[in-house]
Amino acid sequence: MVWVNAIIQGILTGGLYALFACGLSLMFGVMKVVNLAHGDLAIVGAYIALGVITITHIPVLWSFVIVVPIMAVLGYALQRTVIQAALDRSVLTTLLVTFGLSVVIENALLQFINANSHALGVGNSIITGSFSIGSQIQIAYLLVLIFAVAVVVLLGLQYFLSASRYGRMIRAVADDREAAQLSGVDYRHVFGIAAAIAFGTVALSGIAYGMYSQFAPTTGTDTILLFAFAAVVIGGLGSLWGTLLGGVILGVAQQIGAQINISYEVLAGYIVLLAVLVLRPQGLTGRRA
Amino acid sequence: MSEPLLEVRELTVHHGQLRALDQVSLRVLPGEVYAIIGANGAGKSTLLRTIAGLHQPTSGSVWYDGKDVTRVRTERRATQGIVMVPEGRRLFGSLSVQENLQVGASYARPGPWNIERVYETFEWMKDRRSQLTAQLSGGEQQAVAIGRALVANPRVLLLDELSLGLAPVVVQRIYAMLPQILASGLTVLLVEQDVSQALRVASHLQCLLEGHTTLEGKPADVTPQQVEAAYFGLESSAPEGSTSLWSGSTPSSRAS
Helix, strand or coil, X not given: CHHHHHHXXXXXXXXXXXXXXXXXXXXXXXXXXXXXXXXXXXXXXXXXXHHHHHHHCCCHHHHHHHHHHHHHHHHXXXXXXXXXXXXXXXXXXXXXXXXXXXXXXXXXXXXXXXXXXXXXXXXXXXXXXXXXXXXXXXXXXXXXXXXXXXXXXXXXXXXXXXXXXXXXXXXXXXXXXXXXXXXXXXXXXXXXXXXXXXXXXXXXXHHHHHHHCCECCCHHHHHHHHHHHHHHHHHCCCCHHXXXXXXXXXXXXXXXXXXXXXXXXXXHHHHHHHHHHHHCCCCCCCXXX | CCCCCEEEEEEEEEECCEEEEEEEEEEECCCCEEEEECCCCCCHHHHHHHHHCCCCCCEEEEEXXXXXXXXXXXXXXXHHCEEEECCCCCCCCCCEHHHHHHHHCCCCCCCCCCHHHHHHHCHHHHHHCCCEHHHCCHHHHHHXXXXXXXXXXXXXXXXXXXXXXXXXXXXXXXXXXXXXXXXXXXXXXEEECCHHHXXXXXXEEEEEECCEEEEEECHHHXXXXXXXXXXXXCCCCCCCCHHHHXXXXXXXXXXX
């Protein structure tokens, strides 16, 4: 029964990891940008949520209505300026630039806020509660909610990419930038839109993390970026469902590891990551390049 | 004499150290089918790509509809009516046939072409519209690439090496479609290694050799000997076996 519990908890935590990962996956899939500031941006989203909640007193759950658009605009702006400028030089430059961005964000947070941990307190609502199955399995509503949000976000993204005009252009630009230009598509603008969407999901993942756990300026790189990477690599790059699968596998591996010995939690996740890299480097759902 | 719709003035383009085009000029009148021929590496594709805006010239200018568009971005040129079918087709591999056409129509100018009309022109296409383009033959892919350009309703259609990598029969079939396409009032600038195909459809001919113009005129006014000399860069008689130029393929296209 403890193992069933570990697997269920792992699957649900996987939803959070998938939410971390989908922005990273989208940015790489479309722009070929590995955004090393991804985790820090999620934390920025969490801090913005904290600020919004403090000022407006709206419920934590609804903070995304304000935070997601802010982050989306920030994503478009960053893509059209700093990231595009890096892309125009070389793909490698984007690594350096987003790494720099990561350092700047982290230190700016330390400088202008502080190094203390914060959390997005949900207060006493149903979200903080849990329900139990049998005597040994306790499931937090918050984790179920986050998992559901992850699935909805992935479904929404999938639908947007396959059925909408801009989704089609995003896929076209990802396939062949030059050919898209020849059809009158301004790929810089399309990149900006893809970044806006990615940053929107980043904001959601930041809020979700803030509700799930405590966060500090360094949480972005320490936790979110690494787990997002692991989920993307395990699942396979560029596949949205692979991202969910990757997140779930990472979550389950961690929980099973923790069940064996609590200090194995993070290690177990990375062992699975390593195994995937060795046995199936393209990821579980990825096609061989 | 009417004003040219597209004009290139003394265009010089470098690829790094290499001078791909050297002071090339051309004037394309409305309704013309202007063919640029030349061997591999003559600078034909560079010329077309520079007109489309994918390369920036070192010097010289590109004029369209009386305006200097040399500094205008590729996508702006496309929406203004200069649309290219790129070499090697360059379809969007993860998109279906229909989606490829839809992307082509994203920023279409008003005009006679739409996706339905492309389906009428290429009858097989409608039944296979939901397939990925990788499942199509080379000739079919080329048709989709042409369709993708047509739905944008270009005024000037740039065709880069339609015959590349295709069987001669397929090439003939595609070129046989051209008059039907041209009937909608397009101006065409095409680049071709396959001289016989180019001559069949062209109303004006220009031959490039190592970045220079070596021959220019109406197909009726030039002799096969002149074309061969211009194509291979020979002053006098053509080399042995070069009559193959007229039978549908060139030595270099066979090699590729």
